[in-house]
Amino acid sequence: MAELVASKRKKNLLPIIIAIIAAVVAIVVIVLVVNSKSVQVNRHFNAAEKYMAELDYLNAVAEYKTIIKIDPKNVDAYIGLAEVYLAMDDSGSAIEVLEDGYRETESETIMEKLDELMILQEEAEQNGQKNNPDDSNNDDAVDDENAPKYLDSSAEIGDAIVFGNDTYSNEWIVLDKDGNKLLLINDSAVIFKEFNNEEDVIVTWDTCSLRTWLNNEYLYTAFSDDERAVIYSTTVVTNDNEYSGRSGGAATDDYIFLLSLEEVNRYFDSDNDRILLCNGTFGFVGEDGSIIEVEVDNERVTWWLRTPGNGYYGTSFVEPNGLAINRQSWVNYETLAVRPVMWVDVSEL
Numbered sequence: 001m002a003e004l005v006a007s008k009r010k011k012n013l014l015p016i017i018i019a020i021i022a023a024v025v026a027i028v029v030i031v032l033v034v035n036s037k038s039v040q041v042n043r044h045f046n047a048a049e050k051y052m053a054e055l056d057y058l059n060a061v062a063e064y065k066t067i068i069k070i071d072p073k074n075v076d077a078y079i080g081l082a083e084v085y086l087a088m089d090d091s092g093s094a095i096e097v098l099e100d101g102y103r104e105t106e107s108e109t110i111m112e113k114l115d116e117l118m119i120l121q122e123e124a125e126q127n128g129q130k131n132n133p134d135d136s137n138n139d140d141a142v143d144d145e146n147a148p149k150y151l152d153s154s155a156e157i158g159d160a161i162v163f164g165n166d167t168y169s170n171e172w173i174v175l176d177k178d179g180n181k182l183l184l185i186n187d188s189a190v191i192f193k194e195f196n197n198e199e200d201v202i203v204t205w206d207t208c209s210l211r212t213w214l215n216n217e218y219l220y221t222a223f224s225d226d227e228r229a230v231i232y233s234t235t236v237v238t239n240d241n242e243y244s245g246r247s248g249g250a251a252t253d254d255y256i257f258l259l260s261l262e263e264v265n266r267y268f269d270s271d272n273d274r275i276l277l278c279n280g281t282f283g284f285v286g287e288d289g290s291i292i293e294v295e296v297d298n299e300r301v302t303w304w305l306r307t308p309g310n311g312y313y314g315t316s317f318v319e320p321n322g323l324a325i326n327r328q329s330w331v332n333y334e335t336l337a338v339r340p341v342m343w344v345d346v347s348e349l
Contacts, residue, residue, distance in 0.1 A: 041067050041074065048080060052087070058215045060084045061253065075107045082113065089225050091121055093233070148172075148187075151230075153346040155182055163344070164222045168283075175267045180347035181232075185259065185267075189276065189337030190218065191291075192284045195304055195315050199332035202313065204249025205238045205258070205306040208331065214256040214340055230348040231255050236306075244310035256340045261307035261316050264324050271322030276303050276337060285334045303337040 048063035064081035067074055078101030085094035098114040101107065148160035148171050155161055157174050161184070164170040168190035176183035197209040205211055219228065236257045238248035248260075259267070268274045279298045283291040300320035307316040315331055318324050 037070060040070055041077075044070070045076075045080075048084075052084065055216055056212055057084055057088050058212065058252075058254065073105050075101065075105055075109055077101075078105070078107075078110055079113055082117070086117075089228050090233075091117065095121070151182075151344065151346065153180065155346065160187060164227060165224070168218070168222050170222070175341075180345055182344050182346060183341065184344060185341045186339045188280075188339075189278050189282060189301065189303065190222070190340055191338050192282055192294075192301075192335055193338050194285060194332045194334045195336070196331040199330065200313055201331075203315075203331055204247065204308055205236070205315075206249040206252045208315075210304070210338065211252070211254065211257070214338070215254055218340065219255055228255075230344045230346065231342050232345050234343050238306050238308075241308050241310055241316075244308075246308045246310060246312070248308055256342050258304055258306040258339070259341055261305055261324055264305055264318060268322075271324075274318050274322035274324060275320070276301050276318065276339065278337065301337045302335070303339050 044063045044067045048060045048067070051057070051060035051063060061081065061084050064077050064084060067077040068081070071077065078097055082094040082097045082101075085091070085097065095114065095117055098110055098117065101110045102114060148162045149155075151161045151163040151172075155174050155177075157177050159174045161172050161174065162170055163172050163184065169186055169188040171187040172184040173187050174182050175185050193210060193213070195208050195210050196203045219231075223231065233253050233255050234257075235251055236254045237251045238260055239262060240246060240248045264274060277298060278296045278301050280296060281293050282296050284294050285291060302320055303318050305316040305318065305324065309315050313330060316325055317336060
């Protein structure tokens with residue numbers, strides 16, 4: 001009889017024991033997931049802070065966006081991302097980020113930051129500090145009908161325009177138009193520079209040093225605050241090399257970029273149209289990284305594209321004869337020209 005009672009008790013306890021074990025396992029799993037997420041978030045926060053210290057804003061933006069993707073309720077990530085955009089003088093994007101953050105988290109801290117930013121923006125508009133391009137040089141071009149005109153809403157495909165200061169070549173060609181948005185390519189070379197500052201490494205547009213330089217040092221040197229306000233970030237997709245199958249890398253969000261192999265063939269009708277003739281003084285990057293000024297006398301030059309080459313250590317380019325090459329030039333070559341491309345919104349002028 002006693003054995004029967006004991007057996008029944010064991011049977012009654014079995015479901016309880018199973019439930020306890022299941023609960024413990026669930027708790028362990030939850031703890032591991034939470035800890036894993038926490039480790040990932042901390043790693044990306046550290047990377048974002050490092051990039052900010054280096055003024056590498058694009059990579060900082062990418063890190064904060066990754067944090068938000070991992071943890072959509074992370075208040076600090078929204079605030080950090082907004083601060084990066086403010087450092088880039090892109091208050092519009094900063095406001096959008098804070099608005100998205102408040103909708104997701106209902107954080108009073110985010111709302112306070114948003115209110116502060118809206119007040120500052122209103123004050124700037126009242127003081128005439130926002131989107132007032134300097135027209136003081138416009139008169140210089142009036143007497144010459146063939147001279148490039150200053151960027152305005154009347155620009156059409158094929159027009160030559162002036163945009164930016166003269167630290168680098170500031171004459172551009174309108175490649176495409178979509179409503180108030182214009183796609184511009186520099187009419188010359190802004191510099192002769194390597195695609196990537198390390199050799200014998202597998203690199204694509206998303207990881208190359210030229211992308212970092214264009215979207216940081218060049219962007220903040222060549223354009224004023226008001227001019228940067230009309231350049232907008234666009235998602236850049238680089239296709240794989242169609243012949244070798246080599247990966248084009250991850251999509252990027254860039255203010256300044258290079259044409260791809262497909263785009264250069266789409267926007268330029270012939271090899272002759274793709275010929276880049278340079279004349280004047282240009283910067284060349286020396287072996288020690290310093291900029292050397294060199295006189296170029298009406299020379300046809302080779303210029304970079306962003307599509308990967310058919311080998312591991314190179315990328316595509318346009319030859320001096322205008323032929324777009326899908327093979328490769330070694331990414332650390334310092335003698336290829338850089339022709340920046342960007343989208344601008346003339347409705348912001």
